[in-house]
Amino acid sequence: GFFRRHWTHLVGAALGAGLICFGYEVYSMRHPPAQLPQDPSKPNLVVLGSGWAATALLTDLDTERYNVIVISPRNYFLFTPLLPSCTVGTLELRSIMQPMRYITRFKSREVLFVEGDATDIDPVKKTVTVTDNSEIKGEVSTQTFSYDHLVVATGADNATFGIKGVYENACFLKEAWDARKIRTKLMDCIETAAFPGQTDAEIDRLLHMVVVGGGPTGVEYAAELHDFLKDDLAAWYPELASRVRITLIEALPHVLPMFSKTLIDYTEQTFAENKVAIRNRTMVKEVRQKEIVVQCADKSIEHIPYGLLVWATGNMPRPINRQLIAKIGPSAQNQRRGIVVDECLRVKGAENIWALGDASATSFPPTAQVASRQGRYLASLFNRAAEAQAAADAHHEAQLLSDTERRSRAVVDLQTATDIPPFTHTNLGSLAYIGADRAIADLPSPASLFTSEKTPGWSFGGVATFWFWRSAYLSNLFALRNRVLVSVDWMRNSIFGRDIGRE
Numbered sequence: 001g002f003f004r005r006h007w008t009h010l011v012g013a014a015l016g017a018g019l020i021c022f023g024y025e026v027y028s029m030r031h032p033p034a035q036l037p038q039d040p041s042k043p044n045l046v047v048l049g050s051g052w053a054a055t056a057l058l059t060d061l062d063t064e065r066y067n068v069i070v071i072s073p074r075n076y077f078l079f080t081p082l083l084p085s086c087t088v089g090t091l092e093l094r095s096i097m098q099p100m101r102y103i104t105r106f107k108s109r110e111v112l113f114v115e116g117d118a119t120d121i122d123p124v125k126k127t128v129t130v131t132d133n134s135e136i137k138g139e140v141s142t143q144t145f146s147y148d149h150l151v152v153a154t155g156a157d158n159a160t161f162g163i164k165g166v167y168e169n170a171c172f173l174k175e176a177w178d179a180r181k182i183r184t185k186l187m188d189c190i191e192t193a194a195f196p197g198q199t200d201a202e203i204d205r206l207l208h209m210v211v212v213g214g215g216p217t218g219v220e221y222a223a224e225l226h227d228f229l230k231d232d233l234a235a236w237y238p239e240l241a242s243r244v245r246i247t248l249i250e251a252l253p254h255v256l257p258m259f260s261k262t263l264i265d266y267t268e269q270t271f272a273e274n275k276v277a278i279r280n281r282t283m284v285k286e287v288r289q290k291e292i293v294v295q296c297a298d299k300s301i302e303h304i305p306y307g308l309l310v311w312a313t314g315n316m317p318r319p320i321n322r323q324l325i326a327k328i329g330p331s332a333q334n335q336r337r338g339i340v341v342d343e344c345l346r347v348k349g350a351e352n353i354w355a356l357g358d359a360s361a362t363s364f365p366p367t368a369q370v371a372s373r374q375g376r377y378l379a380s381l382f383n384r385a386a387e388a389q390a391a392a393d394a395h396h397e398a399q400l401l402s403d404t405e406r407r408s409r410a411v412v413d414l415q416t417a418t419d420i421p422p423f424t425h426t427n428l429g430s431l432a433y434i435g436a437d438r439a440i441a442d443l444p445s446p447a448s449l450f451t452s453e454k455t456p457g458w459s460f461g462g463v464a465t466f467w468f469w470r471s472a473y474l475s476n477l478f479a480l481r482n483r484v485l486v487s488v489d490w491m492r493n494s495i496f497g498r499d500i501g502r503e
């Protein structure tokens, strides 16, 4: 009775409350509060990177207790799970970027952000050298910072396995500029194919889009490419669209080895329906300017002409990580995958250096899920250590120590502490977009999330999973601003289609 009579008022009140919350969040975002200045008596915490691990650490860290310096060649966080959507214009790049200062400016104490590459770590002197590698150089473009704690969250580089010609001829898909380059090159291939007088063989080559690597990056990119072809190119380039071919090359017997067998079959079947060719058991041996050389399952060698090549064959350590590994030496650093850490993410063979996310070599998969959990774990360690230090400082005895003695004591405490709980991780499942409004999801059973019981998880695929995939990523986006931008992009594309202009 009551609800029936007053439903219009109730809906109005809910909308009003929603609008007020939205307005408040926007106002708060535009008006950052005053911050405490950095304090020389506090330990210096230097964080390398602005990706998943570093950003999660920064979000949870109590910066009142540390002088935090964040160093990264890019001044924003990038929401990588939606990066493949930016290669064809389903989303615009800025919709999935979150400038670091939108985070650092809201911390209680000032955080120094330095845009540059960490080019040298000296674990003995405890310093990091940073070089500004951007196009515009000021009078100073190299600077050295000393640290009490160093967090290496520099992620990973693209693996090429030393295959000839990859760097020169292929596009990668890891960073914002990679997605921009792919989008530009894709439209260039299409417009070049449309150039009057182009030969048939050349048109077929230019319109052959090859993806190497059947992991989730390669699969999601091929899926986006298919959607672009079907939803947009078919209308604007009717004479060319039917000639565009997409081929996904994978060295193993199947794509997506980390997903369940049912979902692998479902993906391969969906790709076949969408006319995306999967070539399993095919290994790329060399990349040339206009063709790739592959070894097929029967060991025969084939030359495949291509217009655009996207290389997504996984990770290898970045130069700065390799340099640190070499400096520490093989007795402690003996993995080719990344920096070896103990169960608390302390770098083995070094003092007060921590490594996490894709930069580290652990038993966990190199995913955003793991990197952000590790960032939050490390933040909780630093927060607890700082609290303990503050309590000790309050004690009469601590007041007899000088500032330097107190600082070094706090640092030593965290380095040698044996009562730190190790990092643990429960996999929350994997999601991937496979094209034509379909996604796949491998989710753990609720029992295995809350208990140590190992029960089989759930596998879903299809259109409903696609909506689940979209809502999961939308709610995972860091800020309200990005949620609005991504929603607007999705809406704009469903009304007007994707933009086919070449930047």
Ligand code: FAD
Pocket (backbone or CB within 6 Å): 048, 049, 050, 051, 052, 053, 054, 071, 072, 073, 074, 080, 081, 082, 083, 084, 116, 117, 118, 119, 153, 154, 155, 156, 173, 174, 175, 217, 318, 320, 356, 357, 358, 359, 366, 367, 368, 369, 370, 371, 431
């Ligand atoms: P990153 O996020 O890569 O951050 C590394 C940071 O270090 C960057 O800011 C970089 O600029 C900076 N840096 C680099 N060199 C230096 C230097 N010399 N000095 C200082 N800073 C430096 N995972 C999932 O769980 N789910 C997904 O759906 C998913 N989708 C993905 C889609 C794509 C296209 C890609 C490429 C990856 C995806 N991943 C996904 C994996 C996920 O993005 C990574 O595991 C995650 O980014 C790792 O976080 P990180 O902080 O270790 O590294």
Ligand code: NAI
Pocket (backbone or CB within 6 Å): 081, 161, 163, 212, 213, 214, 215, 216, 217, 218, 220, 249, 250, 251, 252, 256, 257, 258, 282, 283, 284, 285, 312, 313, 314, 315, 365, 366, 367, 430, 431, 432, 433
């Ligand atoms: P990956 O390591 O998962 O897959 C790379 C694939 O390339 C492998 O299947 C490998 O067999 C193949 N390959 C290697 N060399 C080859 C060659 N010469 N010729 C042909 N094939 C070759 O790499 P990816 O996809 O870049 O992912 C990296 C990490 O990011 C993974 O941990 C992944 O789980 C995570 N990720 C997760 C996503 C999701 O959950 N939706 C999306 C994208 C990445």
